[in-house]
Amino acid sequence: MPAKVASDWLNSCSGCEIAIVDMGERLLTVLELVEFVHIPVLMDHKYLGQKGDGKHIAIPVAAVGILSGGIRNAEHLEVALEMRKKCKAIIALGTCATHGGIPALANSYTNDEILDRYYSTETTDKTTERPSDGLPALLDRCYALDEKIKVDIHLPGCPPHPDQVFEALVAFLEGRAPNLRDKSVCDTCPTIREGKGDLKQLRRFLQAPHINSPGDPLDKMRCILEQGMLCMGPVTRAGCGGDGVTPRCISARVPCRGCSGPVLPDGNQRLDMLNALASNGIDIGSFPETKSMLRFSGAHHLLRPARK
């Protein structure tokens, strides 16, 4: 009997679902092992019945529920609670589900501030309208899944590498814990580290890191942070490179921005990074702003509106 799987997306961008599809031919293997009973991106099971006459969201019983995205409105919450009720285990897929992700940058603002800007841009007709008819009401902020429901497996990444998605699914079907990395991005980075030297300030990423010859591999390039550009590798969980290991942004010769969230699940990427830099004598007052260090992990009350 194939295992029943339910999957849904909440306050998300659908990148995690594309990462599932990006398993490639392994997707066909997975489809032999599991039976999807609900997955809006691929199949037509409906919340309110196939004839649209139900009153409450209903999802079929499943062995595992996969949820991407954080919780931002009343419908996300209702779906998450229904999934928790119907699924034996819940996998939080992607950094929005585990730590809020980019959409939790909104937690630095009140809902009124967000809506006022959106409905008053240069191209928007003048209106005092705040749409609500037939729409799910916004919650006060963007929540990570585990702030609202119990989560069994956390699989961060923006999106998680398809290799990791495959490993998590296979591990679940085999009844074992998934083999996911609990190291930092730096622990998996091939660039050369020689110590920071007399570096006192970091530059913004406005020029390419130095490399001797354009065709040189990464293990001939010096660490981007040591070259004087902010890289969030030291405080970010490894795994973004999948089985190929090399961190994906570094392989494009671009510094890490922290998309897999903190190394330890309840870490604070901004505090950890500022501490690490300050203890190395870097002038942290020289940054134009530091909230961006929490751009992937602003749920769990880490980003809040400024006090007026």
Added chain:
Amino acid sequence: MTQARIINISPITRIEGHASIAIQLDDDGNVSDTKVHFQSIRGFEKFVEGKPAEELPRIVTRICGICPWHHHLASNKAVDRCFGVTPPPTGHKLRELVQTIAQAEDKLLHFFFLAAADFVIGPDADYAVRNVIGVAKANPALAKKVVTMRQKAKMIIEKFAGKAIHPVAGVVGGFSKPMTEEERKWMLADMREILDFALFTIEFAKTQVFPKYLDTIKILGVIKTGFIGTVDKQGALNLYDGDIRLMKPDGTYTDFDVQDYTDYLGEHVEPWSYGKFPYAKSWGEGFSLNLDQPKGIYRSNTLARINVADKMATPRAQSELEEFRSLFGRPAQATLLYHYARLIEEVYACEHAIELLEDPEITNPDVRAKVEPRAGRGVGCVEAPRGTLIHDYSTDENGLITRANMIVGTTHNLGPINMSVDQAARALIKNGVADEGILNKVEMAVRAYDP
């Protein structure tokens, strides 16, 4: 007994976002009103304020995980302009190359993974098999080929540019790394294989899929609107750069520079949708979704682009366009023709990626210009799979964002989607009869737009 009730199709499935349909039936069980509720609001326009502008191309990608390359590049182009920098020619070419391959991958995803089940399995089939899994079981050899080819396109991007989903390789001033000759060779070989598959796909669709649905194509979700898309100086379809062409329903059009977009486009707000409704402000007729007399309504995405373009810039896509026009005219209005147009663009994207890879300049190591933050304003635009994508930013003297506005490809079609759903529901639901097959056909009017 009264038949009055509301049918809720929730969620709309096999699309790429969050939306639901509410169909109101009157006492006789006929449609009195329909609404498509677009449920997502995240507030990017607000929360990017104060961020260093060069970081935006790595933040706004999360607007959409299916078309992140297009947000990434529209954003890079906007910041280039804010900072007054012109990328070297190869910087632009590498951006365009990856964007074009991403377009090719996206169209395969939509046609085979999302839309095909309605045509290959059939609109009335049980929902448990009316999906890509059912398609794979019914035709395992084709399924394997589709998965392999789409994966090949995706892996070209990942191997060359690091991240395929939520990319980072476009940078302000150009591209993050040059292409080696070795990379050029294997990418070219892979793209030639994908072009062969694109040609197979359009032939397959023209001979085995579309003919069975000709009657449906002529009726389902058909509305009459204008169109928007990007064209180059010769009037050919362009996905990366050019002038915006805004076409009226009668086929007459105006071309404009995207820096002036606020003179031409407005966004209307309805109380039943978080998503705003772009409309052609420059037509001076206001906004209305009335089926008999729409006002200001134009469409984006594949059908729109091939309607506004005078021609395709590559030979095989051009001959496909000529065949299409001989059958359906210009502008073609039937909504289900979006699928056909998508496959013509697929051929173009593959041909154009090959052209770029055959350009000797593509391996030039000069890919990034020097950048200094400064105060400025810039509008960046590309054609995302779902339509003309506009990012508009202002920066302060430190190069931090002070203001941002975005018009996302899909949103141009929010009004037209409502009209097509309304049209389909009124035509299909009579005397209270609305079985699963009928409701799925209403959704097919949405799926054509690939929202």
